[in-house]
Amino acid sequence: MSRKKKGKDIVCAVCGVKTYCPPSKLKRNQKTCSIKCRDISLRSKRYNDKDNTKICVSCKVWLPFNDFCDATGEKSGANSLQAYCNPCALKINKAWASENVAKRRESRARSAIKNKNKPKKPITEEARLRHNANGRAWRKANPEKVRLWNKLRVHRLRGIGDMPNSSEINYMLCMQDAKCTYCGKGLTNYHIDHKHPISKGGTNDVGNIQLLCATCNLKKGVIPHEEYAEKVGVHVVEGPSLPVWFDVDAFVKCMANDEYDEAILLCLRE
Secondary structure: OOOOOOOEEEEOOOOOOEEEEOHHHHHOOOOOOOHHHHHHHHHHOOEEOOOOEEEOOOOOOEEEHHHOOEOOOOOOOOOOEOOOOHHHHHHHHHHHHHHOHHHHHHHHHHHHHHOOOOOOOOOOHHHHHHHHHHHHHHHHHOHHHHHHHHHHHHHHHHOOOOOOOHHHHHHHHHHOOOEOOOOOOEOOOOEEEEOOOHHHOOOOOHHHEEEEOHHHHHHHOOOOHHHHHHHHOOOOOOOOOOOOOOOHHHHHHHHHOOOHHHHHHHHOOO
């Protein structure tokens, strides 16, 4: 006596072939005839290969394939892309890095050791030309950053230490009331100046750094701080006129995390 099957016949949602579906598949609501059709069905929920678009897990928007990076994990299949689009991935990575500074350094150290002798992936001619064009466009649009990075590179080669990070610069900006040390003008655009010039043995230590307007920095040149302050008549630099209740550390942290609304609220406290 034959046992009655508990499953039922269904029509594959991908290829349209009539096939038997066991109870386990029915429980998972799986309506495909094979593993190949199952993979195609799962991919169609995240990819639209006709329009070359993919949905971002974070912003839930269908975007072109070019807005996603290739998935590099060991379990990633062929032609797989990362779950997040590039803007969302950058935002998420930046938030994680700001909250996990130590873990980020450890991860980079492990990656450097792991990939030390790993051969680089060959780049296509099209990708190389696109990369170079993007680099030229960025350098043309950001000349100040290019000059700063070139300067930092020279400093590293001279072995005078790393420059202060953005949080330390923002802290200095607050402590100077966003005013130039010498002329007292507001620092809408500031220059990072070394009190004791690098050419005369100065370092990148925070105590040797001050923020000046472009005019004063160019006039000062390689003159030491004490000598130039006496020359322009600034013998004592007044401390900041910040209110007692103002939390500089909290303000700098909000600015570093792009939390501008919270930073403004800190400034508006009575």
